[in-house]
Amino acid sequence: MDWKKYTYTFFITVIIFITAIFASNYFNQKKINEIKNIESQISIDISASETQFSLLSELSCKDISSEFLSKELATLGDKLSYTEESRGSDNAEVINLKKYYSLLQIKDFILMQKINERCGGKHLFIMYFYSNIENDCKDCEKEGYVLTRLRQDYPELRVYSFDYNLQLSALQTLISIYKIEDKQPALLIDDKVYYGFKSIDEIKDVIPALKEIDKQKNIKKASDKASTTER
Amino acid sequence: MHIISEVLTYIFLFVALYIEVFFLISYFEITEKEKNSKKSNFKKTKISDKKLPSVAVIVPAWNEGKTILKTIFSILRLNYPKNKLFIYVVDDGSTDDTWQVVQRFAKHKQVKLLQKENGGKYTALNYALEFIDTDLVGCLDADSFVHPEALRRIVAKFEDEEVMAVTPSTVVFEPKGFLGLIQKAEYFFGIFIRRANQCLNAIYITPGPFSIFRRSVFREIGGYRHAYNTEDNEIALRMQKNHMKISNAHDAYIYTVVPTKIKPLLKQRLRWVYGFLKNAVDYRDMFFNPKYGNLGLIVLPAAGFSIISCVFFFFTRIWSFLSVLISKIKEIYTVGFYSKGFNFDLFYINTNILVFVAIIAISGMFVLIAISRKLASEDSKFGLDSALYLMFYTFISPIWMLWAVYNFVFVRKGTKWR
Numbered sequence: 001m002d003w004k005k006y007t008y009t010f011f012i013t014v015i016i017f018i019t020a021i022f023a024s025n026y027f028n029q030k031k032i033n034e035i036k037n038i039e040s041q042i043s044i045d046i047s048a049s050e051t052q053f054s055l056l057s058e059l060s061c062k063d064i065s066s067e068f069l070s071k072e073l074a075t076l077g078d079k080l081s082y083t084e085e086s087r088g089s090d091n092a093e094v095i096n097l098k099k100y101y102s103l104l105q106i107k108d109f110i111l112m113q114k115i116n117e118r119c120g121g122k123h124l125f126i127m128y129f130y131s132n133i134e135n136d137c138k139d140c141e142k143e144g145y146v147l148t149r150l151r152q153d154y155p156e157l158r159v160y161s162f163d164y165n166l167q168l169s170a171l172q173t174l175i176s177i178y179k180i181e182d183k184q185p186a187l188l189i190d191d192k193v194y195y196g197f198k199s200i201d202e203i204k205d206v207i208p209a210l211k212e213i214d215k216q217k218n219i220k221k222a223s224d225k226a227s228t229t230e231r
Numbered sequence: 232m233h234i235i236s237e238v239l240t241y242i243f244l245f246v247a248l249y250i251e252v253f254f255l256i257s258y259f260e261i262t263e264k265e266k267n268s269k270k271s272n273f274k275k276t277k278i279s280d281k282k283l284p285s286v287a288v289i290v291p292a293w294n295e296g297k298t299i300l301k302t303i304f305s306i307l308r309l310n311y312p313k314n315k316l317f318i319y320v321v322d323d324g325s326t327d328d329t330w331q332v333v334q335r336f337a338k339h340k341q342v343k344l345l346q347k348e349n350g351g352k353y354t355a356l357n358y359a360l361e362f363i364d365t366d367l368v369g370c371l372d373a374d375s376f377v378h379p380e381a382l383r384r385i386v387a388k389f390e391d392e393e394v395m396a397v398t399p400s401t402v403v404f405e406p407k408g409f410l411g412l413i414q415k416a417e418y419f420f421g422i423f424i425r426r427a428n429q430c431l432n433a434i435y436i437t438p439g440p441f442s443i444f445r446r447s448v449f450r451e452i453g454g455y456r457h458a459y460n461t462e463d464n465e466i467a468l469r470m471q472k473n474h475m476k477i478s479n480a481h482d483a484y485i486y487t488v489v490p491t492k493i494k495p496l497l498k499q500r501l502r503w504v505y506g507f508l509k510n511a512v513d514y515r516d517m518f519f520n521p522k523y524g525n526l527g528l529i530v531l532p533a534a535g536f537s538i539i540s541c542v543f544f545f546f547t548r549i550w551s552f553l554s555v556l557i558s559k560i561k562e563i564y565t566v567g568f569y570s571k572g573f574n575f576d577l578f579y580i581n582t583n584i585l586v587f588v589a590i591i592a593i594s595g596m597f598v599l600i601a602i603s604r605k606l607a608s609e610d611s612k613f614g615l616d617s618a619l620y621l622m623f624y625t626f627i628s629p630i631w632m633l634w635a636v637y638n639f640v641f642v643r644k645g646t647k648w649r
Contacts, residue, residue, distance in 0.1 A: 002524075002525065005253070005256065005257075006253075006528070006529070008256075009249060009252050009253045009256060010249065012252050012256075013245060013248050013249045013252055016248060016252070016588070016591050017245060017248070017584075017588065019587070019591075020584050020587035020588045020591060021584050021587075023582075023587045024582050024583060024584040024586070024587050027582035028582055031578055031582070034578060079578055082578070082579060086581070086583065141558070141561065142561065142565045145561070145562045145565045145566045146565060146566055148566075149566040149567075149569060152569070152571065153569075199565075200566060
């Protein structure tokens with residue numbers, strides 16, 4: 001029997017595990033920093049847009065550059081939900097990042113609404129309220145698929161997603177303003193709240209502009225086809 | 232549920248890594264010891280012919296008409312004095328032409344032909360033992376062949392008077408196809424394990440093909456037993472229980488024909504794993520027993536652990552695969568199939584602790600594979616067989632592990648030799 005060998009094998013194994021824990025923490029921290037960087041970048045961009053908006057009287061609506069923001073916000077949302085999945089939704093750092101992300105979404109929403117009012121409504125919004133509590137929202141997963149698909153098909157659609165249970169005063173204010181009940185999934189479209197799962201077609205019924213986009217796409221497709229046949 | 236499975240995963244990985252490190256250390260220890268020792272293997276093989284002990288090799292055969300000649304000739308070709316090497320062919324009630332085929336050796340001085348009613352391999356071995364009075368005795372299955380120097384290399388190990396049995400290194404003969412290649416790598420790996428176990432004085436299997444014993448072993452602890460068709464595992468455990476030393480000659484190569492089709496392979500492995508589990512129950516007092524040193528404290532528990540962890544990881548893999556599949560089906564059902572485009576982002580690379588532990592464990596496997604191949608005198612450190620082994624073994628082995636565990640727990644019926 002070789003107790004000495006058993007012991008140092010144990011320590012080597014522990015060292016390997018600790019190395020793995022350190023390596024994992026190092027890379028996870030890098031990811032968190034990346035999210036923080038994106039958030040601060042978006043924050044700067046929103047502030048820039050807000051400033052632009054304040055100066056709008058001196059500028060034309062065309063000069064408001066905000067199209068890219070929706071894409072950036074979506075990427076951030078994806079990365080955040082991936083981090084939440086791997087680190088757990090009760091992780092303090094994840095919660096903080098989520099709060100900031102929610103705040104940025106609200107700011108973006110307010111800004112876009114103002115731009116819509118002043119420059120004419122060209123931005124389409126959906127506010128989506130979900131719950132991460134186990135067995136609390138059975139349809140949230142499905143609704144998530146629907147919104148992801150819509151976002152991919154219609155880049156002009158801005159989907160803001162909020163964890164209903166997130167303790168963030170701005171979010172709670174938003175919830176109380178629109179009187180959103182604690183029933184998820186909930187969708188806020190054009191100041192109206194819809195509860196329960198809504199399919200792609202149901203959402204299109206509520207946002208006719210999406211159908212309009214489909215129509216235009218079909219016309220474009222048809223004319224492209226016609227021009228290829230003519231050649 | 233999720234937390235339990237995660238904690239279990241960490242525990243299993245920790246133990247697996249511990250065992251891997253332990254075996255590696257043990258291997259390097261023995262290699263270093265042998266390097267420093269004046270009694271190197273090379274010198275040991277230089278025993279003069281006069282001093283060589285007499286050896287009897289039993290060839291139990293049941294319907295081996297096609298391969299038995301090759302086996303007998305390979306023994307006769309051994310570099311060993313003719314007056315000290317004898318072959319005992321036991322026809323265990325074959326229904327094919329085995330008995331007719333072996334008649335060409337009827338008058339051969341070195342070959343004795345025995346015939347009995349069919350009773351299983353262990354009865355054939357015990358039957359032959361009644362006629363044998365040589366210093367050493369071994370067995371060679373009729374589907375295996377020996378390297379000409381194998382016996383001398385094994386006999387050299389008996390210079391140590393404490394050594395009561397010596398195991399060889401088994402390699403796959405002309406591996407064919409996908410399963411053949413995977414087994415080739417697996418057998419190489421077995422060479423490493425046996426070598427490490429030798430250092431730990433913890434060899435618990437004396438493989439059927441060409442393990443050699445002192446004749447006195449059988450006088451002292453009795454002959455072979457049925458032992459759920461894994462008599463080579465049982466005899467080794469019985470020897471260890473009686474504190475008899477088992478050594479290993481890693482350069483004594485035995486070539487064995489392995490199943491190349493899934494069904495016979497599964498049957499063979501079912502027999503091995505089921506037999507081990509049953510023998511483990513019979514010898515359960517050896518597990519975690521400091522009286523049996525490394526064997527009791529590490530090696531036997533590690534063997535049991537490998538079966539449990541194999542089953543555990545199989546289920547966790549199936550579970551995670553099913554979860555992904557169910558989500559995907561749900562997604563397609565909800566929004567239809569569409570291309571999300573390919574957008575590579577380093578961000579989404581998994582940096583979980585488990586991933587890093589797995590990377591370290593797999594790196595360890597590469598080292599083990601390279602060492603195994605070196606022990607098997609392979610030229611390259613890595614081959615197609617190693618790649619296939621790494622990629623697929625963890626998917627194939629759970630099949631027989633699960634089957635054996637199922638039979639062990641629920642089925643009273645034992646396994647068949649074939």
